[in-house]
Amino acid sequence: xxxxxxxxxxxxxxxxxxxxxxxxxxxxxxxxxxxxxxxxxxxxxxxxxxxxxxxxxxxxxxxxxxxxxxxxxxxxxxxxxxxxxxxxxxxxxxxxxxxxxxxxxxxxxxxxxxxxxxxxxxxxxxxxxxxxxxxxxxxxxxxxxxxxxxxxxxxxxxxxxxxxxxxxxxxxxxxxxxxxxxxxxxxxxxxxxxxxxxxxxxxxxxxxxxxxxxxxxxxxxxxxxxxxxxxxxxxxxxxxxx
Amino acid sequence: xxxxxxxxxxxxxxxxxxxxxxxxxxxxxxxxxxxxxxxxxxxxxxxxxxxxxxxxxxxxxxxxxxxxxxxxxxxxxxxxxxxxxxxxxxxxxxxxxxxxxxxxxxxxxxxxxxxxxxxxxxxxxxxxxxxxxxxxxxxxxxxxxxxxxxxxxxxxxxxxxxxxxxxxxxxxxxxxxxxxxxxxxxxxxxxxxxxxxxxxxxxxxxxxxxxxxxxxxxxxxxxxxxxxxxxxxxxxxxxxxxxxxxxxxxxxxxxxxxxxxxxxxxxxxxxxxxxxxxxxxxxxxxxxxxxxxxxxxxxxxxxxxxxxxxxxxxxx
Numbered sequence: 001x002x003x004x005x006x007x008x009x010x011x012x013x014x015x016x017x018x019x020x021x022x023x024x025x026x027x028x029x030x031x032x033x034x035x036x037x038x039x040x041x042x043x044x045x046x047x048x049x050x051x052x053x054x055x056x057x058x059x060x061x062x063x064x065x066x067x068x069x070x071x072x073x074x075x076x077x078x079x080x081x082x083x084x085x086x087x088x089x090x091x092x093x094x095x096x097x098x099x100x101x102x103x104x105x106x107x108x109x110x111x112x113x114x115x116x117x118x119x120x121x122x123x124x125x126x127x128x129x130x131x132x133x134x135x136x137x138x139x140x141x142x143x144x145x146x147x148x149x150x151x152x153x154x155x156x157x158x159x160x161x162x163x164x165x166x167x168x169x170x171x172x173x174x175x176x177x178x179x180x181x182x183x184x185x186x187x188x189x190x191x192x193x194x195x196x197x198x199x200x201x202x203x204x205x206x207x208x209x210x211x212x213x214x215x216x217x218x219x220x221x222x223x224x225x226x227x228x229x230x231x232x233x234x235x236x237x238x239x240x241x242x
Numbered sequence: 243x244x245x246x247x248x249x250x251x252x253x254x255x256x257x258x259x260x261x262x263x264x265x266x267x268x269x270x271x272x273x274x275x276x277x278x279x280x281x282x283x284x285x286x287x288x289x290x291x292x293x294x295x296x297x298x299x300x301x302x303x304x305x306x307x308x309x310x311x312x313x314x315x316x317x318x319x320x321x322x323x324x325x326x327x328x329x330x331x332x333x334x335x336x337x338x339x340x341x342x343x344x345x346x347x348x349x350x351x352x353x354x355x356x357x358x359x360x361x362x363x364x365x366x367x368x369x370x371x372x373x374x375x376x377x378x379x380x381x382x383x384x385x386x387x388x389x390x391x392x393x394x395x396x397x398x399x400x401x402x403x404x405x406x407x408x409x410x411x412x413x414x415x416x417x418x419x420x421x422x423x424x425x426x427x428x429x430x431x432x433x434x435x436x437x438x439x440x441x442x443x444x445x446x447x448x449x450x451x452x453x454x455x456x457x458x459x460x461x462x463x464x465x466x467x468x469x470x471x472x473x474x475x476x477x478x479x480x481x482x483x484x485x486x487x488x489x490x491x492x493x494x495x496x497x498x499x500x501x502x503x504x505x506x507x508x509x510x511x512x513x514x515x516x517x518x519x520x521x522x523x524x525x526x527x528x529x530x531x532x533x534x535x536x537x538x539x540x541x542x543x544x545x546x547x548x549x550x551x552x553x554x555x556x557x558x
Binding site for chain 2: 096152
């Protein structure tokens, strides 16, 4: 744990949160360092998505701390955390059906105050997703599931983030698109943006990640480098299906 | 076959000609026609105001009559009991209603979907009871209502509501093509996603709600001055909520000009049916409504955009 203290983008310490009176997280700790992809895996109901929601300020933390870019943001409103540089891509290809690609990107960029900043973000997004350019005027409801997931990712990137939270980016996608999504995440990481990914496809997520955390019923269970976790017999048996 | 899209210049010219015609109406038309157009304009503001909030955010407001009634009562009482001129009574009614709506929005706009709709119905019904109760007779005159004379000529009242309707449409047009409008649309399409993009969803919803309350409230104040009378069951009537909603559905929810077209056609159909078929009026009207909703679910404007008779842009 000690060696992970430097260069932290995000640090979560002893986070307790849940929905109303139902406590889901009973003290979770994790961190994301500069230039890393970190995977958050575990069985259904372990609280993986809840961690992301609490970090993004969508759920209240009753105890514990969230430190983002060396500043405590525990229970700050979502818009403040987003303005600080957190992009959160919710589960399930959340696009605006009746809006065009261009409008999605405008929406993503609306926290950016300077025109120049927005153009830079747009350039970066078009570099990552060149096909979005020619579909600028297409509405989201005329796109395939995979395309919608990409659009959702592109929109999140338009906020010019310092950290990207992805909640099950592979959910409901064909194997071909799942691979494309993970390849894009690697590209995003190479462009200097760290990611915290929640994934049901645990083996695949660990393969692409630098570091991983295994959660179980709202508590930390295992953690380690992606490869180490993949080769850990206990983790393999319990969470990766042999 | 594709038709050529409407020319922008022609559209401006058409709007200018229509506006000139509407301004001139009191100089040549009979009182019957002035009255009819006044009602169309009042309901245009109700429908556009409803659409401005509900059409863009997707939060169905079933308490439009609350805006109308509260502002109508404040302005009517100021004129009747406190000898205010209509010129001051109307804006005071609208501003106070708008301020009150911020409080209401702060509490109720956190509730989603059908619960918000029901809460607004409850608020309207509760307020109707409050204004009718005998305990407040000294202030509200209770259930027997308030007859009053504002001393405004029909033509002046007509021009006032024409001005308000024009401003309302202009505001709707500007908002639909603004960043604020796009944020409201994002809330309608997916509120969680909107929030994760850093949009202050509650604040934006409250702003739209208060703006809707102001415009609708102003029209409500004019409405009751025109009637020279207000009472609780009239001011907070469910018809004042439902009619503008039906008009908007008729013209096209979330479009800029749908509510105007809806209000106009609806009022004319209403007049014709009332004159020709007064006994069967409601049933014929209901049948027309069902046919429209079945075959034109997106309203007239939505249907025309789909057929590319009109360009598929939000600004119409």
